[in-house]
Amino acid sequence: MVSRVIPVDPFDLVIFGGTGDLARRKILPALFRRFVAGQIPDGSSIVGAARSEIDDAEYKSLVKDALREFHPGDLPEDMLSGFLNILHYVQVDATGDQGWDALAKLARPDVVRAFYFSVGPSLFGALAERLHHHGLVDPETRIVVEKPFGRDLETARALNTSLAAHFEECQIYRIDHYLGKETVQNLMAIRFGNMLFEPLWNSQYVDHIQITVAETVGVQGRGEYYDRSGAMRDMVQNHLMQLLCLIAMEPPAKFDPDAVRDEKLKVIRALDPVEPADLVRGQYLADGDRAGYLEDAEDPASKTESFAAMKVHVSNWRWAGTPFYLRTGKRLKARASEIAVVFKETPHSIFDEDAGRHRNTLSIRLQPNEGIDLDVTIKEPGPGGMRLIDVPLDMTFSEALGPESEASADAYERLIMDVIRGNQTLFMRGDEVEAAWAWTDPIIQGWETRGDRPEPYETGSSGPEDALALMHRDGRRWREIRE
Numbered sequence: 001m002v003s004r005v006i007p008v009d010p011f012d013l014v015i016f017g018g019t020g021d022l023a024r025r026k027i028l029p030a031l032f033r034r035f036v037a038g039q040i041p042d043g044s045s046i047v048g049a050a051r052s053e054i055d056d057a058e059y060k061s062l063v064k065d066a067l068r069e070f071h072p073g074d075l076p077e078d079m080l081s082g083f084l085n086i087l088h089y090v091q092v093d094a095t096g097d098q099g100w101d102a103l104a105k106l107a108r109p110d111v112v113r114a115f116y117f118s119v120g121p122s123l124f125g126a127l128a129e130r131l132h133h134h135g136l137v138d139p140e141t142r143i144v145v146e147k148p149f150g151r152d153l154e155t156a157r158a159l160n161t162s163l164a165a166h167f168e169e170c171q172i173y174r175i176d177h178y179l180g181k182e183t184v185q186n187l188m189a190i191r192f193g194n195m196l197f198e199p200l201w202n203s204q205y206v207d208h209i210q211i212t213v214a215e216t217v218g219v220q221g222r223g224e225y226y227d228r229s230g231a232m233r234d235m236v237q238n239h240l241m242q243l244l245c246l247i248a249m250e251p252p253a254k255f256d257p258d259a260v261r262d263e264k265l266k267v268i269r270a271l272d273p274v275e276p277a278d279l280v281r282g283q284y285l286a287d288g289d290r291a292g293y294l295e296d297a298e299d300p301a302s303k304t305e306s307f308a309a310m311k312v313h314v315s316n317w318r319w320a321g322t323p324f325y326l327r328t329g330k331r332l333k334a335r336a337s338e339i340a341v342v343f344k345e346t347p348h349s350i351f352d353e354d355a356g357r358h359r360n361t362l363s364i365r366l367q368p369n370e371g372i373d374l375d376v377t378i379k380e381p382g383p384g385g386m387r388l389i390d391v392p393l394d395m396t397f398s399e400a401l402g403p404e405s406e407a408s409a410d411a412y413e414r415l416i417m418d419v420i421r422g423n424q425t426l427f428m429r430g431d432e433v434e435a436a437w438a439w440t441d442p443i444i445q446g447w448e449t450r451g452d453r454p455e456p457y458e459t460g461s462s463g464p465e466d467a468l469a470l471m472h473r474d475g476r477r478w479r480e481i482r483e
Contacts, residue, residue: 008420010043010111014103016094016127017118018048018059022146024066026177027118030412032067035083036076039417047106049092049099059089094123100134107136114419116144125162132166142419144173147238149428151229152444153437160430173419174428178239180411183370185426187246187339188255190364190372197362198251200343203322207359207476210325210340211243213366214332214481216460218284219306220296227297231281231308235328237440241268242428243339243366244324248314257424261432268435272313274443280455280467281447282307284331287459293330305454306330309467310443311474327467327478331459334481337366342476351386358388363479 013031015023034040048059064084067075088106092099107113115131117124124145131137145163150156163172178184191198200206213235219226226234245264252259283306286292293306307329314324341362349357358377365371373392380387418426455464462468462481471477 008039008041008112008417010041011114011420012045012047012107012111013114013116013416013420014047014049014107015116015118016049016092016123017116018089019050019052019054019062020118022118023048024062025070026410026412027116027416028063028066029071030410030416032071032079032083033410034413034417035086036079040086043111044086045088045106045108046086047088047090047103049090049103051091051093053091054089056087056089060084060087063087094119094130095126097130100130104134104136109138112140112142112420112422113138114142114144116416118146121145121148121150121159124159125165128163128166137166141167142171142173142422143167144175144416144419146175148229148233149174149238149433150437151233153434153441156433156437160434164430169430170424172430173415173424174430174433175415176238176242176428177411177415178366179242179426180413180415181366181370182414183364183366183372184243184246185414186372187243187364188260190362192251192255201341202318203320205343206322207342207344208323208325208474209247209342210338210479211240211247211327212340212479212481213239213328213337214334215328215330216332216335218290218296218331218459219293220291223297226306227299227302227304230304231306231328231330232440232444236308236310236326237436238428240326240328241436241440244312244314244326247339247341248319248324250318255425257427258429260425261429265429265432265435266316267314268432268439270314270316270319271439272315273439274310274312276446276450276452278311278470279443279447280307280309280464280470281305281452282329282457282464282467283454284329284459285456287331290331290459292459303451303453307332307454307457307463307467309463309470311470323474325471325476325478327463329457329463332481333460333462335368336481338479339364339366340479351388358390361390361479363392 015027017023031040031046054062064080067080090099090103090106092103113136117127119127128143150159191201245267248267249263250266252263283293286295294300294302297304309325309327312324312326343360345357345359360377361375363373365373371394373394375390375392377388377390380389415426455466457464462478468478
């Protein structure tokens with residue numbers, strides 16, 4: 001299968017925090033893969049900007065080492081040499097004046113200029129102000145900011161205000177790498193490109209929807225940061241919220257950034273408050289030589305959750321009566337991210353009781369093996385009567401489209417190139433962020449006021465027992481977590 005890659009014009013991309021962990025692990029390898037794919041045209045320039053006292057040659061050596069460590073597969077020498085040739089480095093003080101004149105000389109006014117804020121949110125306002133002060137902002141300038149977009153509604157509003165003082169909303173790209181996954185984008189293609197599904201995508205036919213993001217790792221190495229956020233702020237408020245919006249939203253009038261984001265915003269505003277009985281929080285326990293959450297967080301009294309599960313209702317005509325079950329956690333039995341749309345049983349079965357009860361389930365796998373399954377009920381092969389079984393119609397992207405297809409591209413590759421194209425469809429708008437916090441804040445304030453402690457759960461399990469009961473009491477059960 002031949003991929004159709006949309007070309008772009010030459011551009012300048014400046015990575016603030018260009019020597020940092022995110023740049024080394026994700027941003028620079030993603031740019032190198034786009035270079036190898038022929039999507040970074042001649043005349044483009046990538047500039048690393050940071051506080052480190054190094055020159056161009058030292059920066060290129062750092063990037064080469066990062067690619068060797070984090071780029072999957074071989075590094076063709078000719079491609080590596082070509083990529084390194086478009087790299088530059090500037091030592092910049094984000095809160096002072098050092099380096100800005102040198103950066104201004106590298107950033108050309110006649111091409112798209114994108115500035116990636118691969119730094120902590122506390123520096124976003126200072127960087128925005130200095131870009132404006134040094135004449136680096138014009139209508140074609142774009143900035144990319146990483147989460148967290150605040151830690152509550154108040155700080156999110158303050159962050160949006162600081163950015164809006166120097167940039168229009170159409171210039172601000174709030175990046176959530178989950179939205180760059182091939183399968184996440186395919187949610188819209190499945191729903192709005194196939195007559196088969198959209199007529200059934202409502203409470204009349206859908207029994208419930210499950211959204212699971214499970215990790216096998218703990219928080220070791222980032223315990224201090226994570227203990228200030230927890231699963232609710234780190235995952236539910238952004239990643240799971242965005243997946244919920246894409247699943248639940250109404251069809252936009254057209255595939256346009258603001259049209260799509262308008263419909264996502266309506267979903268957030270239609271969310272009911274979550275009752276305490278519909279919320280489960282947990283902390284993983286120690287297992288052998290692996291520390292428990294309290295040890296990783298270095299706070300034996302911590303009430304921060306490493307696991308969260310909840311039942312959510314969207315109060316509109318499409319979804320009234322259909323619950324959404326969300327769960328995410330660390331140190332679970334497998335690394336897996338999945339959205340499962342579980343359809344209702346047929347209104348009347350013509351088969352006897354031995355045939356069993358069966359439901360169609362559309363499962364959309366985000367990781368580790370992106371793809372889509374549709375469980376279909378068929379007759380079990382062989383003699384002996386009409387026995388029914390469920391079999392999956394499986395489309396694993398790497399198998400269906402080939403491992404070298406564009407379907408295997410990393411999320412950062414897609415999102416960075418969308419920034420260059422000026423396409424904001426897969427980026428969060430400021431009012432979306434604030435609406436998500438407006439829904440999340442009361443949930444967090446509720447358990448803090450009650451003094452609730454998270455429930456301990458075994459490492460390698462599916463989470464706390466109460467999370468299983470959250471489904472069982474409704475006569476449902478979570479899908480098994482498996483890679």
